[in-house]
Amino acid sequence: MFKDLDPILSSPVRLAVMSILLTVKHAHFNDLLKETKTTQGNLSHQLKKLHEAGYIQIEKTFKNNYPLTIVSITEIGTNAFKVYVENIKKYLHLNENNT
Amino acid sequence: MSKNILAPHESLAIIQKVVSSTRHDYHIQRKFYVLWGILIAVASFTQYAILQDILTIPWYYPWVLFPSIGLVLSVIWGYAGKKNTLSYYNHFVLTMWFTLYIAIGISLYISLFNQTSPFPNILVCVGIGTSISGFLMKNRLFIFCGLIFGLGAIYCLYLPFHEQLLLNGACMVIGNVVPNLFSPHV
Incomplete structure (x- = not known):
């Protein structure tokens, strides 16, 4: 239906995660969980898909003996997001002057 | 959030909603500013005590000890x-303060080399950092505190060295430590 739109980003949670990551240098898993209002399992699954696509970097470490996941957007992810937004604009017939 | 494939207008709505609602004040490290404010103030007051013969240690000890503590804790x-x-x-603010603290360190070295007072330069550096932070946070208290540092730097020029120490310490407490402890926006 929307064949030019990146299927990786055409999911609410993945798109929300990418939108958040664009505004931060890196994000904590729990902060992403709060912002996306999804479940831990679903977020892990969506992060895995974004990671497989090369859109995000995932660093697993420990803080006070608890596992900690730090996520950041990659250059590929940033470019994919830009293209995605441009394609949305095309579909919605938006241009720079009326957005 | 559902797992459906998004239509373009839904995507745009999600992006707009997430970007506008995402918190931009994640884990602001106010403890750095409080720490350095206290350390510089304590170093100033300690040197004043040394000059007044209240303490009998070499005059440069506070400027070696307290910044070293700050450096270790900051790392x-x-x-x-x-x-x-x-x-x-926050990344920008932290980088800006890191750069300004390097500037303060270099300024201290130059002042020691030239045997001049470093305090006007220190107050100008801290004032610049505080004002820029205030403008970024849209926090008038910090903009005002930046001005206090600027005025303190000018007033320093008219004071003898030992009184500059007190003024520097007081400016650090009033313009840096207090607003960082009590302002809800930092």
Whole structure:
């Protein structure tokens, strides 16, 4: 239906995660969980898909003996997001002057 | 959030909603500013005590001891802070203060070399950092505190050295420590 739109980003949670990551240098898993209002399992699954696509970097470490996941957007992810937004604009017939 | 494939207008709505609602003040490291404010103030007051013969230690001890404590704690806290969400705003503010503290260190060295007072330069550096932070946060208290530092730097020029120490310490407490402890926006 929307064949030019990146299927990786055409999911609410993945798109929300990418939108958040664009505004931060890196994000904590729990902060992403709060912002996306999804479940831990679903977020892990969506992060895995974004990671497989090369859109995000995932660093697993420990803080006070608890596992900690730090996520950041990659250059590929940033470019994919830009293209995605441009394609949305095309579909919605938006241009720079009326957005 | 549902798992459906999004239509373009839904995508745009999600992007707009997330970007506007995402917190931009993630884990602001106010403890860095409080720490350095206290350390510089304590170093100033300690040197004043030395000059007044209240303490009998070499005059430069406070300026070696307290900044060293600050440096060690900043490295430890900086490493720990890396494990939190960091917004670009905070990244910029932390980088700016890091650069200004280097400027303060160089300024101290130049002043020692030339045997002049470093305090006007220190107050100008801290004032610039505080004002820029205030403008970024849209926090008038910090903009005002930046001005206090600027006025303090000028007033320093008319004071003898030992009184400059007191003024520097007081400016650090009033313009840096107090607003960082009590302002809800920092």
